[in-house]
Amino acid sequence: MRLRTPITAGLALLLTAGTVWSATSTSGKATRTSAKSAASAGKSRGKRSSRHSTRRQRGQKAPAPERISEIQQALAKDGSFNGKPNGKWDDSTVEAMKKFQAGHGLNPSGKLDAVTLQKLGLGSQTAGVAAPMPPVATSLLATKPAQPAQRQ
Numbered sequence: 325m326r327l328r329t330p331i332t333a334g335l336a337l338l339l340t341a342g343t344v345w346s347a348t349s350t351s352g353k354a355t356r357t358s359a360k361s362a363a364s365a366g367k368s369r370g371k372r373s374s375r376h377s378t379r380r381q382r383g384q385k386a387p388a389p390e391r392i393s394e395i396q397q398a399l400a401k402d403g404s405f406n407g408k409p410n411g412k413w414d415d416s417t418v419e420a421m422k423k424f425q426a427g428h429g430l431n432p433s434g435k436l437d438a439v440t441l442q443k444l445g446l447g448s449q450t451a452g453v454a455a456p457m458p459p460v461a462t463s464l465l466a467t468k469p470a471q472p473a474q475r476q
Contacts, residue, residue, distance in 0.1 A: 342382040386413070387436065391446070397423055 386394070389411030396417060399405035404427070405420035418434040426432040437444050441447030 392417070394446060395441075395444065396420075398446055402427075402444070 370449065392413050393409040393411040396405050396407075396409035396411075399417070399420045400407075400409065402424055404424040405417065407416055420435040421436070421440070424431040424444070425434070425440055430440055439445055442449070
């Protein structure tokens with residue numbers, strides 16, 4: 325524990341000496357840059373340029389009303405949704421989704437996911453399917469070619 329303070333102080337001294345040395349051994353412009361970087365070394369980064377002022381929203385976006393109508397039609401075809409498709413994700417649609425998910429062995433959350441859309445016939449054929457596995461390496465003995473016939 326006693327060694328920690330002198331080591332930390334020594335490292336700080338070396339870093340300061342290195343910054344001063346690099347500042348004095350280069351041109352005037354580099355000196356200002358080095359001094360600025362040494363002064364801001366302890367500060368966290370602030371706001372970046374204002375060029376990218378719009379930020380991307382996190383999370384999944386809500387489906388369009390046309391897509392919701394499509395989902396409601398598929399739920400009605402299955403018998404889970406009673407009513408006319410209106411393109412609004414309301415309580416009756418959530419209940420129909422929960423009923424459909426429970427009836428097909430899925431997590432009855434009432435929320436859209438790739439597997440539910442696939443079961444409804446509206447999703448991708450590869451949704452929820454794992455990526456292909458690389459081929460398994462076999463031993464050299466199993467793949468060794470047969471011995472050629474010997475001449476007599």
